[in-house]
Amino acid sequence: MPGGTLDGLVAATEGPIRRSCTDESARRITFALGVDTLVPYLAVACRKWAEDFLVVSYANGLATLSPAALDCQGLVAAQTARLRDRVVQATGRRCDVAEFSGRPCDRVHRDRRIAKALARAHTRILGGCGATFDELGLAAVGAAPTLEARIDAVLDRVTFPARHFALRVFPPLNLGPTALYGSAPVGVRTLDLVDPSRLNRTGTGPRPLKVEIYYPSTPAAVDGVAGDVVSVLGLDLFPTPTFRDVARAPGTFPLVLYSHGSGGVRFESLALAVHLASHGYIVVSADHHGDTLLDSGDAMTAVLTNRPLDLSFLVDQFLAFDAQSGNFFEGAIDGSRIGATGHSYGGYTVMALAVGPFALGTFTDPRIRAILPLDGSAQAFAAQFPAIFSTITIPTLLLGASTSGLASLLPLAFAAIPSGPPVVGYGNFLRAGHNSFPDVCEVPESLVGMLEECQPPVLPWRYVRHIENYLALNFFDATLRGDADALARLHPAVVESIEDVAYQSK
Numbered sequence: 280m281p282g283g284t285l286d287g288l289v290a291a292t293e294g295p296i297r298r299s300c301t302d303e304s305a306r307r308i309t310f311a312l313g314v315d316t317l318v319p320y321l322a323v324a325c326r327k328w329a330e331d332f333l334v335v336s337y338a339n340g341l342a343t344l345s346p347a348a349l350d351c352q353g354l355v356a357a358q359t360a361r362l363r364d365r366v367v368q369a370t371g372r373r374c375d376v377a378e379f380s381g382r383p384c385d386r387v388h389r390d391r392r393i394a395k396a397l398a399r400a401h402t403r404i405l406g407g408c409g410a411t412f413d414e415l416g417l418a419a420v421g422a423a424p425t426l427e428a429r430i431d432a433v434l435d436r437v438t439f440p441a442r443h444f445a446l447r448v449f450p451p452l453n454l455g456p457t458a459l460y461g462s463a464p465v466g467v468r469t470l471d472l473v474d475p476s477r478l479n480r481t482g483t484g485p486r487p488l489k490v491e492i493y494y495p496s497t498p499a500a501v502d503g504v505a506g507d508v509v510s511v512l513g514l515d516l517f518p519t520p521t522f523r524d525v526a527r528a529p530g531t532f533p534l535v536l537y538s539h540g541s542g543g544v545r546f547e548s549l550a551l552a553v554h555l556a557s558h559g560y561i562v563v564s565a566d567h568h569g570d571t572l573l574d575s576g577d578a579m580t581a582v583l584t585n586r587p588l589d590l591s592f593l594v595d596q597f598l599a600f601d602a603q604s605g606n607f608f609e610g611a612i613d614g615s616r617i618g619a620t621g622h623s624y625g626g627y628t629v630m631a632l633a634v635g636p637f638a639l640g641t642f643t644d645p646r647i648r649a650i651l652p653l654d655g656s657a658q659a660f661a662a663q664f665p666a667i668f669s670t671i672t673i674p675t676l677l678l679g680a681s682t683s684g685l686a687s688l689l690p691l692a693f694a695a696i697p698s699g700p701p702v703v704g705y706g707n708f709l710r711a712g713h714n715s716f717p718d719v720c721e722v723p724e725s726l727v728g729m730l731e732e733c734q735p736p737v738l739p740w741r742y743v744r745h746i747e748n749y750l751a752l753n754f755f756d757a758t759l760r761g762d763a764d765a766l767a768r769l770h771p772a773v774v775e776s777i778e779d780v781a782y783q784s785k
Contacts, residue, residue, distance in 0.1 A: 296321060306460075308450055308741075310550050327735060355408065370445035371448060376449050379452050440736050457749055462557070463558070464500070465522070466494050468494075468524050471487065471488075479568060491565075492561065495527060497526065509549065530559075532612070533759045534613065536618070538624075547718055565593060567628075569582060589628075618650065622653040623655065649759055652675075665692050668696050671696050676704045681707055713732065714731075715740050753768045
């Protein structure tokens with residue numbers, strides 16, 4: 280109930296956080312947003328993980344249980360609570376906190392502690408409950424062949440969310456400076472562009488592209504300027520570490536294009552865009568007219584055809600801005616250093632710019648020098664999949680998620696890409712979902728509902744973003760800037776040391 284025990288427990292987390300965390304330290308955890316963002320972020324975790332634990336550990340309809348089953352229920356609750364706490368302590372306080380502070384974590388010792396806690400819980404539940412365990416209905420009898428396997432299934436449903444809770448509350452953030460926001464404050468501006476060579480979805484005028492641009496600014500330019508807030512239809516969704524319409528930093532920068540997912544929006548991966556901009560990139564992301572959050576509905580052929588054409592148009596437009604006297608972006612774009620990234624159908628979009636001719640046409644754009652598809656919709660190439668990927672000749676880093684529906688396709692796509700470019704890789708985020716890559720989990724659940732990728736069994740999205748930002752920046756630094764140190768940070772031995780990513784390279 281509002282104002283009840285749970286609200287009181289959650290509210291009690293605020294004081295210790297504010298006493299322990301400065302804005303400077305909290306900015307590392309909150310993507311440069313500070314303590315005021317950290318407080319509700321952790322409060323939501325406390326509530327959400329508590330509710331998930333109840334679902335996993337307590338039977339429905341306790342009134343119908345036999346006395347023996349009630350005793351078993353009490354034993355299961357106690358043992359799983361003990362296991363949960365042991366995992367959080369071993370992973371969070373004893374390991375992630377050390378790595379956050381720059382000290383080593385003995386992962387072998389940590390894993391032994393967790394294995395010991397698992398074995399203890401299993402033995403106690405099996406011995407104390409026996410076959411009565413199945414009366415609780417915590418694990419479907421048909422899902423596991425033996426009683427021991429069903430007990431293990433329940434314990435796994437406690438262990439992995441407990442580790443994810445530790446990653447959310449005690450993120451290790453142990454990948455170094457390239458995984459953290461850079462030194463440049465980030466400006467943002469919105470442009471309304473039109474492509475006169477194509478019609479809008481109703482055929483009544485030129486094709487519109489509303490564009491969000493993220494760019495390096497300066498401390499002087501943002502001094503005293505409030506951070507921008509993402510809004511849709513008048514609703515404020517979340518604060519951002521960007522500053523609207525401020526002056527840009529002097530200099531010439533690589534350009535990265537971003538393509539949103541089907542039914543998405545141009546700022547859906549703002550954290551990634553801001554990360555790149557803070558390290559000296561200009562990032563351009565447009566709404567794909569006819570396939571956005573607010574105007575979806577175009578036929579799939581039109582969607583798949585227009586998307587890559589949109590990105591090529593943006594290259595044309597921003598190279599023209601670069602050459603235009605008095606334009607805000609005059610002299611700011613390095614036309615020899617252009618990359619592209621995108622999520623889901625946005626991943627298809629950037630792949631289409633790199634592959635050769637296929638059934639829908641030829642969209643190859645030689646100005647695109649490197650692509651980073653995020654759980655890209657490889658199935659959109661239909662009959663040409665996966666052979667079409669053998670036509671890619673530029674650096675490519677595929678990132679995917681182990682619980683995504685694309686998990687079986689991306690390894691085939693990777694296998695077809697020929698070696699030769701300095702980076703050809705595939706990173707599979709373990710226990711992440713399709714929507715772990717964009718920022719949908721940052722939107723309040725009251726507005727978007729309960730998304731699977733935002734739940735405790737799934738790798739916390741901000742932790743995914745920490746790794747994603749590391750891989751993305753080093754990928755573009757290595758391939759667009761020719762940075763040898765960045766290329767070394769993408770060496771398989773380095774990436775394979777990241778616990779939650781399975782990595783392959785050529």
